[in-house]
Amino acid sequence: MNTPNSRPTGQYADEVTDAGVAAVRRALDGRWHTLRDEIRARPDFADLRVHPGTDVETYRATIWEMLRRLADEGHAVHGFPTAVGGRGDIGGSVVSFEMLAFADLSLQVKSGVQWGLFGGAIQALGNAEQHARFLPGVMDLSLPGCFAMTETGHGSDVQSVHTTATYDPDTQEFVVDTPTESARKDYIGNAARDGRMAAVFVQLYSGPRDEQPERHGVHAVLVPLRDEDGTVLPGIEITDDGHKEGLNGVDNGRLAFHGVRVPRENLLDRYGAVAPDGTYSSSIESENRRFFTMLGALVRGRVSVSGSAVGAASLAQTIAVRYGEARRQFAAPGSDEEITVLDYLAHQRKLLPGLARTYALRLAQNELVEMLHDIQTTREAGGTVDEKRQRELESRAAGIKALTTWHATATIQACREACGGQGYLSENRLGQLRADTDVFTTFEGDNTVLLQLVAKGLISGYADDFGNLDTLGTVRFVADQVLDTVAERTSLRQLAERLRAVGPGRDEDDVLDRSWQVKLLDDREEHTLDGLVRRLRPAREKGISPDRQFAIFNNAQDHLLRAARAHLDGLVLDAFVRGIDSTVDPSARALLGKVCDLYALSVIEEDKGWFLEHGRISAARAKTVTAEVNRLCRELRPHARALVDAFGIPESWIGAPIATGAEHRRQDEARAHAASLH
The missing domain is CATH 1.20.140.10 (Butyryl-CoA Dehydrogenase, subunit A, domain 3)
Structure with a gap:
């Protein structure tokens, strides 16, 4: 049976050494x-x-x-x-x-x-006392929990969730309610079978006694669901989402709350706290900024x-x-x-x-x-996180x-x-x-919505006061502030400068010249973003109605998504080049360079209609790109096994008979049988 580093003997047996595979894996x-x-x-x-x-x-x-x-x-x-x-x-x-x-x-x-969602919410949004109280049980599984954000009627639009938590100063408790069927927390992992507590995202209401409670926006409250014997607690309604197309080992369910009371101390109050008398306080005055800070965490x-x-x-x-x-x-x-x-x-x-x-x-x-680790480690240590860097993390996480x-x-x-x-x-x-x-x-954010977030980040330049995620708020922001400029210089532009600093490579018209690949993708990103800004410009005209502003934005959504995709392709190529640069082994660098060429040219080939329509490449050059993709496929064919071995998946983990030697034996038997017939 083959091991991850023992490629089949024969025509391609000695093309890549085990040391080369190890260097690529590293x-x-x-x-x-x-x-x-x-x-x-x-x-x-x-x-x-x-x-x-x-x-x-x-x-x-x-x-x-x-x-x-x-x-x-x-x-x-x-x-x-x-x-x-x-x-x-x-x-x-x-x-x-x-x-x-x-x-x-x-x-x-x-x-x-x-550990990621339930425990992560307590860690990111809770205080030190809540960490000490809840996180040990989260880690050792004595406190199984849920992350209850998505509602039946509000998935991507978290800021508009309808579940409420209203503070009662007489009892110093929050009363959690599901006001409508569309406000049910839906598709909640751990809810149907195992969860005993949920981090529930709610519209928070509080105020002093004898005054009308004031809404403070979205916050998270820890709500017990079951007792230690697994019995559902009073006021909690749990239904099973049932059989799914996949992931049926996860017990997804729907949650509804009917006058459920939880102690004031169960509010995860890192970004907003309620005092015993109902007074609300936060270090972040703006509700919008507070919401996005919470989501960023x-x-x-x-x-x-x-x-x-x-x-x-x-x-x-x-x-x-x-x-x-x-x-x-x-x-x-x-x-x-x-x-x-x-x-x-x-x-x-x-x-x-x-x-x-x-x-x-x-x-x-x-x-x-690495970016996530460095930013959140700084925050956990009490350090100051650059807000622009945080926005960059959120945008990149959405796009990637x-x-x-x-x-x-x-x-x-x-x-x-x-x-x-x-x-x-x-x-x-x-x-x-x-x-x-x-x-x-579609989970952890619908991909189409996430690409819109990336594009909005580009046209806003990560502005500090970038407001609501709703479309009208975006249109107004664009109309007021950003239509005379585009985003800061792209990562591809910076990569092009690094490549020029290293010195000339191949002929600049050679499709395998990294500078040519980078310039082409950078040109597409800049042109697409410029075009998006021009399409949105009419939204800044004086006297334009909100309906017309929305229509302008809605009609440009195709362009918005294209701009985001072009930007992300550049980020990925930039990361690939840095990965090659960090590799010391010459054979690994050479192999990674060919793989990078195949990636870059396949991205260009995939969108060659755009490059042709906009005069960035000729018909002859488009054919050359396709021919080079074919040639690179043939050239990398001898290394295909080495390239997947470099993922470092241990043999016993693969688990598919066709990939773990059984198919090789069947083929050998078939060839032996065929030979015996002649």
Whole structure:
């Protein structure tokens, strides 16, 4: 049986050494490479999967027991404060979560609900006393919890949630209510079976006795759901969301609250507190800024989903490439030997550009995790976080999450098709990966909405007073402040300057010249953003009605999304180049350089209609780009196995028979049988 570093013998056996694979893996592993290796060394990781076809109740119970195992082994402690027994390693918590993508994704998501969302909300929004009171139980799983933000009627528009928490100064309690059916908290992980407490996002009302309570915007309140025996508490209504297309080991449910009273101390009050007499206070005066500060503190969940998507794509590509190197079909003319399917250009086209994009997104994800870690560690230590840097983190997290989750969906489907009928068998994991990751494109933020956030950040220049996320607020902001300028210089512009400083590379008209690739993508970003600003300019005219302002914005949404995508493609290429620069091994640098070329040219090829329409490339150059993508696929074909081995997925974790040696044996037997017939 093959091990991760032992590529099949034959035509391509000695193209890449194990040392070269290790150097590429080191680049992909990034700053937390030691932690990744520690997790890879777990002997029992392959056991953290549930057999396909398991009924929902058994599935949920099994995932719960697996989660308990992880808790007992201290898997959850990485990101929590040292004061409560954690390690204070926020980046490490994201990486450890990402590695669970190679196990059962229901286990990964359930762990994310418990330790990333529920525990993360207490950590980010609570005070030191609340940390000491609740976080130890969160870490050791004695306090299983939920993150109750999304409502049936309000998903992406969190600022407009309808659930209320009204302070009663006579009892010093909050009264939590669900006023309408659309205000139910919906799709809440851990709610249907295991959760005993929820961090509930509410519209907060308070005021002194005998005065009408005043609304203070969205806050989070800890609400007990069940007692220690699992009995649902009075006033709590819980219904099961039922069977889903995937992730059926996660007990999603709906929550409604009917006059539920919780102590004043259960308000997570880091950004807004209520005194015993009902007086409200906050260090952030503006309700809008307070809301976005709170959401910014919760960005870890979005970053974690992004890492999970990259991990799932890596696993699917590992399975598909290994199978493609073993599966043979159709003999070449004049030969009795059937051709390995990965030797066909069509098959290479199906897998290798996507593999290059996974590499690019992994390196961009690594940078995102580092940014998150540095900013949140500074905040946890009581330091000052630059607000512009925080906004950049939020925008980048939104955009990278959209790219990685869309990529995972497309890639896993491509891998399933590349494996034919074998890819449709449950034992080979691709169908389950596809079902389990499909929801990633809409949870932790709908991807289309997230791209709008990225574009709004570009046109606002991360302005301090960028207001409400609603469309009319955005239009007014744009109309008043930003239509005479575009965003600050792009990361691609800065990359182009670095490349010029290094010195001339290839001919500047050579499509493999990095400066040409960078200039083309930078030109697209700048042009697209300029065009967006021009389309929005009429919204600043005097006397224009709110309806007309909305129509202008709505009619430009296609342009808004294109501007965001162009910007993100630049960020990802920039991260890829930095990843190559950080690699010392010459052979690894050379291999990564080819993969980067394939990524950049496949992005250009994908949008070559735009480049042709806008006169950025000629028809002949467009054909050259396609020809180079084909050539790079052929050139990287000998290294395909090395490239997936560099993901560092231990053999026992892969779990698909078509990728772990069984298919190679079947093919060998088939060839031996064919030879015996001649």
